[in-house]
Amino acid sequence: MQFILQPGGSLSGEARVPGDKSMSHRSIMLGALARGTTRVSGFLEGEDALATLNAFSAMGVSIERPEDGHVLVHGVGLHGLKAPSDPLDLGNAGTGMRLLAGLMAGQAFDTELTGDASLCSRPMGRIMDPLALMGARISAQPGGRPPLNIQGGTALRGIHYDLPMASAQVKSCVLLAGLYAEGCTSVTEPAPTRDHTERMLRGFGYPVSSVNGVISLQGGGALQATDIDVPADISSAAFFLVAASIAPGSELLLTHVGVNPTRIGVINILLLMGADIELLNEREVGGEPVADIQVRYAPLHGIDIPEDQVPLAIDEFPALFIAAACAEGRTVLRGAEELRVKESDRIAAMAEGLDTLGVTNEVLEDGIVIEGGTLGGGEIHTHMDHRIAMAFSIAALRAQGEIVVRDCDHVATSFPGFDALAGALGLQIRTERG
Ligand code: S3P
Numbered sequence: 001m002q003f004i005l006q007p008g009g010s011l012s013g014e015a016r017v018p019g020d021k022s023m024s025h026r027s028i029m030l031g032a033l034a035r036g037t038t039r040v041s042g043f044l045e046g047e048d049a050l051a052t053l054n055a056f057s058a059m060g061v062s063i064e065r066p067e068d069g070h071v072l073v074h075g076v077g078l079h080g081l082k083a084p085s086d087p088l089d090l091g092n093a094g095t096g097m098r099l100l101a102g103l104m105a106g107q108a109f110d111t112e113l114t115g116d117a118s119l120c121s122r123p124m125g126r127i128m129d130p131l132a133l134m135g136a137r138i139s140a141q142p143g144g145r146p147p148l149n150i151q152g153g154t155a156l157r158g159i160h161y162d163l164p165m166a167s168a169q170v171k172s173c174v175l176l177a178g179l180y181a182e183g184c185t186s187v188t189e190p191a192p193t194r195d196h197t198e199r200m201l202r203g204f205g206y207p208v209s210s211v212n213g214v215i216s217l218q219g220g221g222a223l224q225a226t227d228i229d230v231p232a233d234i235s236s237a238a239f240f241l242v243a244a245s246i247a248p249g250s251e252l253l254l255t256h257v258g259v260n261p262t263r264i265g266v267i268n269i270l271l272l273m274g275a276d277i278e279l280l281n282e283r284e285v286g287g288e289p290v291a292d293i294q295v296r297y298a299p300l301h302g303i304d305i306p307e308d309q310v311p312l313a314i315d316e317f318p319a320l321f322i323a324a325a326c327a328e329g330r331t332v333l334r335g336a337e338e339l340r341v342k343e344s345d346r347i348a349a350m351a352e353g354l355d356t357l358g359v360t361n362e363v364l365e366d367g368i369v370i371e372g373g374t375l376g377g378g379e380i381h382t383h384m385d386h387r388i389a390m391a392f393s394i395a396a397l398r399a400q401g402e403i404v405v406r407d408c409d410h411v412a413t414s415f416p417g418f419d420a421l422a423g424a425l426g427l428q429i430r431t432e433r434g
Contacts, residue, residue, distance in 0.1 A: 001395050001407075001409050001431060001432065001433050001434070002217075002402075002404060002405060002406045002407070002408055002431070002434070003389065003403075003404070003405040003408050003410075003428070003429055003430070003431055003432075004402065004404055004405075004418060004430045004431075004432060005097035005104070005393055005396030005402065005403040005404075005405070005427065005429050005430075006202060006396065006402060006403055006428035007039060007243070007377065007397075007398075007399040007400055007402065007428075008395055008396075008397065008398075008399075008428070009247065009350050009396075009397055009426050009427060009428050010244075010247040010248060010249035010297070010397070010426055011020075011240065011242065011243050011244050011247055011250040011251075011252055011397070011422075011426040011427065012249075012250060012251050012252065012423045012425065012426055013047060013252060013253075013375070013424070013425050014113070014168070014252070014253040014254075014255060014425070015240070015252070015253075015254060015255070015421055015424075016043070016232050016254070016255045016256050017233060017236040017237050017240070017254060017257070017421070018041075018044050018046060018099070018232065018233060018236055018414075018416065019035060019043050019045075019049075019069065019230040019232060019233060019413055019419070020044065020196075020215045020230050020232065020233040020234070020258050021044050021045035021046065021048055021094060021095070021233055021237075021414050022050060022168070022196050022233075023046070023196050023230045023231070023236065023258070023288070023344065024040075024044040024046075024049035024050055024199070024230055025093070025095050025096055025099060025337050026050075026072070026172075026196055026197060026200050027040045027043065027050065027200070027228045028040075028053050028056055028063070028071070028073060029052065029056070029099060029176070030053050030074055030077055030102070030200055030201065030204050030223055031071075031075055031218030031225065031228070032056040032059075032061040032063075032076065032081070032223055032227070033076070033077065033080075033081075033103070033179075033223055034075035034077070034204055034222075034223035034225040035050065035075055035077050035222060035223065035224055035225060036075055036224060036225030037072055037073065037074050037075065037200065037225050037226045037227070038072070038073040038075060038225040038228065039070070039071075039226075040070070040072075040073065040227075040228045040230060040360065041069055041070055041229050042069050042230035042231060042232070042256075043069050043070065043232065044158065044205050044230065044233065044414070045068060045069065045105060046412060046413055046416050047091050047092065047194050047412050047413045047414060047416075048090075048091060048092060048093035048095070048096060048413045048414060049093075049096075050113065051070070051089065051090045051091040051092075051093050051096050051258075052090070052095075052096040052100070055084070055089075055090065055096070055100060056073075056081075056091075058084040058088060059081040059082055059084050059167075059324055060076065060080075060081060060082035061073065061074065061075070061076055061081070061085070062074040068313070069230075073225075075221075075223070075225050075289065076224070078179060078222060078223065079108075079179070080345045081107060081109075081208045081351060081416045082109075083110070083111075083152075083286070084111060085157035085233070087088065087111075087112035087113065087114045087147065088100065088111060088112065088114070088187055089114050089115060090113060090114070090115045090116055090119060091115055091116055091119065091120055091220060091222055091413070092115065092116050092343060092384075092386075092410060092413045093115070093119065093413070094119060094122055094167055094169060094343070095343075096115075097113050097115055097119060097124070097146060097148070097349060098124070098126075098127050098169040098170065098173045098359040099169065099172050099173055099176055099197075100113060100148060100176040101113060101127050101128075101131065101138065101173055101213075102121055102127065102131065102146055102172070102173035102175070102176035103122070103176050103177070103179075103180075103277075104150045104152075104181025105131050105134070105136035105138065105156060105177050105180070106148055106154045106156055106177055106179065106363040107150075107180075108152050108180070109151060109152040109153070109353050110149070110150065110151055110152045111149075111150045111152070112147055112148065112149050112150070113145040113146060113147060113148045113150065114146055114148075115146055115147075117384070118343050118344070118384050118385070118410075119146060120141075120145055120147065121145060121146055122145070122146070122341060123143070123145070123341055124140050124144045124146055124148055125140075125143075125144060126144075126164075126165065126170050127169070127170055127173045127174075128140060128144060128148075130159065130161045130170070130173070130174045130177075131173070131177055131362070132173075133159050133161065133184070133420045134156045134157055134158070134159050134174075134177055134178075134181055135151070135154055135156050135157050136151075136154055136156060136177065136352075137150070137151035138150050138151070138390045140290070144262075146163045151333065155182065156178075156180050156181035156219070157179055157181055157182050157183060157219075157240050158178055158181040158182060158183035158184045158185040158186075158219060159174075159181075159185060159186075160184075160185075160186045160188075160189065160214075161174050161185075161186070161187045161188075161257055162187070162227065163187055163189045163190060164189065164190070165190065166190050166191040166310075166314075166338070167191055167192035167193060167337060167338070168194040168195075168196070168197070168262075168430040171187050171189060171193060171215070171271050172197040172199070173306065175185050175187065175197055175201070175208070175215065175217060176197070177199070177215050178219055179217070179219060180219060180377040181204070181219040182219055182220070183214055183218070183219060184217070184218055184219075185216065185217060185219065186204060186214050186215060186216035186217075186408070187214070187216075187217075188213050188214055188217075188385040189213070190217070191308065191310075191311045191316075191325045192311065192312070192413050193262060193311050194260065194262040194263055195210075195260070195262050196260070196288070197349040198210060198215060199260075199287045199288060200228070200287070201217070201223075201381050202287065203226050203228070203286060203287050204224055204225070204226055204375050205222075205223065205224040205226070205363060206221050206222075206223055207221070210258065210327055210350070211395075212278050213277070215372045221294065222419070223412050224333040226286075227286070228286055229285045229286045230258075230294075231256050231258035231285060231290045232254065232255065232256050232257045232258065232287060233257075233258065233414070233415075234257050234258050234259065234264065234267075234318060234326040234420075235263075235266075235315045235318075235414070236265050236414060236415045237254045237293065237391075238255045238266045238315075238316040238319045238395050239319050239390045239391065239415075239418075239422075240252055240254055240394075240425065241254070241266060241267070241270060241275070241277060241293065241295050241319070241423075242270070242319040242322055242323045243394040243397055243422075244278075244295040244296065244297060244396060244429065245270060245273075245276070245298060245300060245323060245354065246297070246300065246322070246323060246326040246394070246398050247397035247398065247426075248297050249297060250295075250296065250297045250426075251294075251295070251296045251297070252294070252295050252296075252297070252425065253280075253291065253292055253293070253294050253393070254293045254294075254361075255292045255417065256290055256292065256309055257290065257291060257292070257293050258261055258288055258290055259289045259290060259291045260281070260289055260361055261312075262289055262311075262312055262335060265312030265313025265314075265316065266312070266313045266316035266319070266320065266378075267293075267307040268309055268312070268313075269303070269305055269306075269309055269313055269318050269320055270300075270320075270323060272301060272303050272305075272306075272410060273300040273301060273302070273323060273324075273327055273329045273331075273341070274298055274299050274300050274327075275295070275298050275300060275323075275420070276294060276295065276296040276297070277294070278293070278295075278416060278434050279292075279293055280292045280293070280294055280325055281292040295431075298327070299328065300323055300326060300327035301327050301328045301329050301330075301332040301372075301374075302324060302327045302328065302329035302331040302370070302371075302372055303331055303332075303333075304331075304332045304422075305320075305331065305332065307334060308337075309334040310333075310335050310336050311338075314336075314338060314339070315342075317333070317339055317346060317350070317386065317389070318346055318387040318388055318390070318391035319337065319387070319391050319394070319430055320349055321350045321354065321368065321370060321391065322391050322394060322395045323393070324370040325354060325357070325370055325372060325373070325395065325398075326372060326374060326375070326398045328372050328373040329371075329372055330369060330371050330372070331369070331370045331372070332367070332368075332369050333364075333367035333369075333370075334364065335366055335367065336367045337366040337367075339367075340367065341357075342385070343384070343385040343386065343410070343413075344383035344385035344388060345383075345411045346385065346387070346388065347364075347368055348363065348384045349367070349381075349382070349388045350388065350391065351368060352381065353380045353381070353388065353391075354370065356376075356378040356379065356380060357375045357376050357377070357378055357380075357392075357399065357403075357420070358373075358374065358376040358378075358394065359371070359372075359373060359375060360373060370390075374400060375395055375399040375400065376399065376400050376401055377396075377399050377400060377401020377402045378401070378403060378404075379403075379404045380392040380403060380405045380406065381406055381407065382405060382407045382408060382410065383407075384407055384409075384410050385410060385413070385431060386410040386412075386413050386414050386415065389405050389408045389410065389411050389424030390411060390415065390418055392405050393405055393418075393419075393422065393427065393429060394422070396427065396428065396429075397427065408434075419431045
C-alpha cells in the first residue's frame with residue numbers, strides 16, 4: 001500500500017483519533033489476569049493491540065468484541081492462563097513482546113514469543129537482563145533478538161532495578177514480572193516515562209507505590225476486574241497537531257485525547273516552537289487525564305529541544321521533525337538515542353526522507369539538527385515504520401511537489417483509517433493498494 005499526496009491544503013474540523021496503543025495493550029493483559037470481566041471501551045482496533053488480544057485468546061482467555069472499540073475480557077486470574085499450542089506472535093509490537101515477556105516469566109508453562117521482521121530485529125537484552133536477575137530463564141537469538149524462549153515453572157524473586165535507559169516497556173516488564181515474584185519488586189528510572197502500567201494496576205485494585213522516584217509493588221496479590229475507557233492516542237493525535245500547526249488556515253479540534261503528563265512532550269515542544277494549541281475541557285477518566293485539544297495554524301520557529309522532554313515525546317519525533325522542517329531556523333535534538341531502536345532507526349529513516357525533500361539536516365549519534373526551509377516532493381521509504389509513513393504524509397501540506405509514501409501497510413498497527421480520516425480533515429491523500 002502506498003499513499004500519494006498532493007501538495008498544499010489545510011486541515012479543519014473535529015475528530016477523535018483511535019484509542020491509545022499503550023493503554024489498549026495493558027487493558028487486555030491486566031483484564032486477562034484479573035478476576036471477573038473487564039469492559040474496555042475506546043480500544044484500539046489496530047494490529048499491535050490485536051496481536052496482544054490474540055496472544056491471550058491463545059492462552060485460554062475468552063475475549064469478546066461486541067462492537068468496534070468495545071472489548072469484554074473474561075479474566076482468568078493471575079494463575080489461570082493455559083499453555084498456548086503455538087508460539088505467540090506479537091507482530092510489530094515491541095510493547096506486546098516486552099510486557100508479555102515479564103508476565104510469561106512467571107507462568108508454569110514454557111512460551112515462545114515471536115514477531116515480524118522489524119520486531120525480530122529489536123533488542124530484548126534490556127528486558128532479559130532484569131528478568132534473569134529475578135530468576136527467569138529466557139533464551140534469545142544472537143544479539144538478544146527475538147524469538148524469545150521463556151521457560152516456565154521458575155520461581156521469581158523480587159529485585160530492585162535501576163533502569164539503564166528511560167523505557168516504559170522495560171519498567172513495565174519488570175513490574176509485571178513482579179506480580180509473580182516473591183517479595184518486593186522496585187525500579188527507578190533515569191527520567192520519568194509513561195506510567196500507564198502503574199495507573200492501570202491501581203485501577204485493578206493492585207497497590208503500586210511511587211515514592212521519591214522508586215516505583216514498587218509486592219508479589220502475590222490479585223487483580224480485580226474493572227471498566228476501562230481508553231482515550232484517544234496522543235501519539236496519533238500528534239500527526240494532526242503538527243499538520244494543523246504547519247498548514248496556514250488550519251483549525252482542528254481533537255477530542256477525548258489522553259493528556260497524561262508523561263505523554264505530553266509533543267505539546268510542550270510545539271508550544272516552545274510557537275504553536276497555537278489549547279487544552280479544553282480537561283477531565284480525568286478512569287485514572288487518566290483527558291482533554292479536547294484545539295490547534296490552529298501558527299508560524300513555528302526552531303528550538304533546542306529540552307532533553308527532559310525527550311522521553312515524554314519519544315514516539316512523536318517523526319512528526320516533530322516535520323514541524324522542525326517547516327519552522328523558521330534551526331531545531332536541535334540531543335539525548336534521543338532511543339529513537340534508533342524503535343520500529344525503525346527513526347533518526348536515519350527520517351533523515352533519509354528529509355534529504356529526499358531537500359531539507360538540510362545533520363544526523364547526530366543521539367539526535368539530529370534540522371534547518372527549517374522549503375520542502376520539495378519525492379518518493380519516501382518508510383522502512384516499514386508506521387510513524388515514518390504518517391509523518392511524511394502530513395509533510396505534503398507544506399511541500400512543493402507530490403509526495404509518494406511507499407510501504408504504508410504498517411500504519412494499521414497504530415492508526416487504522418489514518419488515510420480516510422486525514423483525507424476527511426483536508427489532507428489531499430490517495431491510497432493505492434497493489
Ligand atoms: C511504550 C513505551 C515506549 C514507546 C512505545 C510504547 C509503552 O517504548 O516508544 O511506543 O507502551 O510502554 P520504550 O519503552 O522502548 O521507550
